[in-house]
Amino acid sequence: xELVCIVCPNGCRLDVEQRDGRVFVxxxxxxxxxxxxxxxxxxxxxxxxxxxKTTVRGYPVISxxxxxxxxxxxxxxxxxxxxxxxxxxxxxxxxxxASGVLGTDVNLVTTTNMEIANE
Amino acid sequence: MKYDVAVIGGGPAGxxxxxxxxxxxxxxxxxxxxxxxxxILKQCIHDGFGVVRFGEKLSGPEYAYRFIERxxxxxxxxxxxxxxxxxxxxxxxxxxxYVCKDGVKYAECSKIILATGCRERTRNGxxxxxxxxxxxxxxxxxxxxxxxxxxxxxxxxxILGSGDIGLIMARRLTLExxxxxxxxxxxxxxxxxxxxxxxxxHDFDIPLYLSKTVTRVFGQSRLEKVEISDVDxxxxxxxxxxxxxxxxxxxxxVGLIPENELARTLNVPLNKATKGxxxxxxxxxxxxxxxxxxxxxxxxxxxxxxxxxxxxxxxHVTLQKTERNxxxxxxxxxxxxxxPQMLDTNSDFGNVVMYFRASEELTNQRLTxxxxxxxIFSKTYAKLLPPEMERITVDFxxxxxxxxxxxxxxxx
Numbered sequence: 001x002e003l004v005c006i007v008c009p010n011g012c013r014l015d016v017e018q019r020d021g022r023v024f025v026x027x028x029x030x031x032x033x034x035x036x037x038x039x040x041x042x043x044x045x046x047x048x049x050x051x052x053k054t055t056v057r058g059y060p061v062i063s064x065x066x067x068x069x070x071x072x073x074x075x076x077x078x079x080x081x082x083x084x085x086x087x088x089x090x091x092x093x094x095x096x097x098a099s100g101v102l103g104t105d106v107n108l109v110t111t112t113n114m115e116i117a118n119e
Numbered sequence: 120m121k122y123d124v125a126v127i128g129g130g131p132a133g134x135x136x137x138x139x140x141x142x143x144x145x146x147x148x149x150x151x152x153x154x155x156x157x158x159i160l161k162q163c164i165h166d167g168f169g170v171v172r173f174g175e176k177l178s179g180p181e182y183a184y185r186f187i188e189r190x191x192x193x194x195x196x197x198x199x200x201x202x203x204x205x206x207x208x209x210x211x212x213x214x215x216x217y218v219c220k221d222g223v224k225y226a227e228c229s230k231i232i233l234a235t236g237c238r239e240r241t242r243n244g245x246x247x248x249x250x251x252x253x254x255x256x257x258x259x260x261x262x263x264x265x266x267x268x269x270x271x272x273x274x275x276x277x278i279l280g281s282g283d284i285g286l287i288m289a290r291r292l293t294l295e296x297x298x299x300x301x302x303x304x305x306x307x308x309x310x311x312x313x314x315x316x317x318x319x320x321h322d323f324d325i326p327l328y329l330s331k332t333v334t335r336v337f338g339q340s341r342l343e344k345v346e347i348s349d350v351d352x353x354x355x356x357x358x359x360x361x362x363x364x365x366x367x368x369x370x371x372x373v374g375l376i377p378e379n380e381l382a383r384t385l386n387v388p389l390n391k392a393t394k395g396x397x398x399x400x401x402x403x404x405x406x407x408x409x410x411x412x413x414x415x416x417x418x419x420x421x422x423x424x425x426x427x428x429x430x431x432x433x434x435h436v437t438l439q440k441t442e443r444n445x446x447x448x449x450x451x452x453x454x455x456x457x458x459p460q461m462l463d464t465n466s467d468f469g470n471v472v473m474y475f476r477a478s479e480e481l482t483n484q485r486l487t488x489x490x491x492x493x494x495i496f497s498k499t500y501a502k503l504l505p506p507e508m509e510r511i512t513v514d515f516x517x518x519x520x521x522x523x524x525x526x527x528x529x530x531x
């Protein structure tokens with residue numbers, strides 16, 4: 001089958017074949033492409049970026065990301081978790097707002113620097 | 120105040136240009152319209168930025184942060200909430216007028232770097248008829264509402280345009296709980312990066328409809344439905360194919376146009392293909408002392424190259440002004456454009472960074488750069504797509520003679 005690698009903007013077109021329980025990949029420019037194809041056929045994983053709300057002046061919401069990948073099937077559960085979080089003070093970029101989300105070892109960290117007044 | 124360089128725009132191009140110019144010893148004024156530096160990156164919360172430059176996937180605000188931190192260390196005067204209203208040439212300097220919280224201010228500088236980014240094409244730009252109801256947004260406006268202000272633009276959303284911004288907004292709005300009815304594209308092929316079709320649409324079962332466009336909008340005060348029509352290969356709508364789709368929000372991701380209002384007032388010649396300034400290999404426009412970089416120069420798809428062009432401009436402004444000898448670089452074959460369009464043979468032409476786009480989807484192509492008929496660069500491509508910009512570096516020093524310069528794309 002054909003897959004498009006989403007690891008980086010190169011977007012390598014991968015030819016993937018599953019034989020004897022092993023995954024064979026052609027078309028990847030780097031090793032990450034092979035890993036991606038293998039995961040995609042067995043347990044697809046995604047990094048997720050979203051928002052959490054804040055009560056800090058000038059920042060109704062701030063951007064967050066998972067600092068690793070979570071199972072694709074849990075994305076909407078993660079969105080629900082994001083909904084429940086409120087940041088109440090200015091946080092430096094990279095602050096953990098939820099650790100070990102959804103039973104994984106992945107944290108939700110901020111990706112916006114709130115140091116600067118935003119009004 | 121007097122500065123060596125004024126950089127207009129504090130997005131990725133302007134940040135990179137200001138840092139580079141300052142590191143080269145120039146006194147720099149950076150003028151930014153908004154409250155914070157970072158430009159459009161502030162609202163691009165998805166990841167995938169910086170893979171070329173940093174070898175990691177950063178979100179837009181994280182990518183911007185890396186440059187903002189470097190800018191803090193550099194000796195750059197930053198003026199936020201500031202809007203340039205005019206720039207005029209004096210005898211050998213430029214006088215910039217800008218409006219800021221303190222009122223109207225003036226600055227004099229010997230060189231200007233235009234890093235003003237681009238604008239979105241609007242509903243009027245693509246002539247969608249119908250009611251003048253609320254609920255029609257450009258993708259960037261919708262992105263700002265969701266990602267900066269935390270407000271949803273609608274519940275049932277139609278997206279027109281399958282460029283990266285349209286695809287990323289389809290995912291973002293879906294994640295935030297809206298129903299994206301479909302992404303419609305007038306062309307017969309998707310416009311965005313293939314990886315975005317997969318991770319933004321396929322992952323969320325959002326349908327993509329090709330060769331279809333929105334031809335009319337309906338709604339009393341709020342958008343109620345849109346009319347979708349099939350289009351032919353020349354993108355004209357076909358009568359009799361109209362269908363109505365219920366929605367309360369139409370997001371238009373129908374193209375970006377380099378912002379060059381200021382360039383025009385400075386009589387900077389623009390290029391028809393890029394809609395940005397015509398520049399030499401140092402990002403200097405045909406007007407001495409005025410530079411253009413980033414999306415103001417040509418619309419990029421990777422921010423890494425936006426920063427790169429800012430750095431090219433920022434590095435060159437610190438050099439002594441010299442008389443230029445400009446040779447045009449002509450294009451042949453199915454090329455949408457090549458940047459730069461000129462080569463200054465009186466400055467360094469050893470490793471010239473060139474960007475190009477194919478004008479259509481092509482396979483097995485050879486790109487050659489020739490000087491007076493002599494090939495000085497050649498590269499083959501298995502596949503070329505107009506949405507995916509290519510970058511090459513060409514050593515014009517290899518040429519025995521620098522005369523007629525041509526970039527040619529042909530079948531291998």
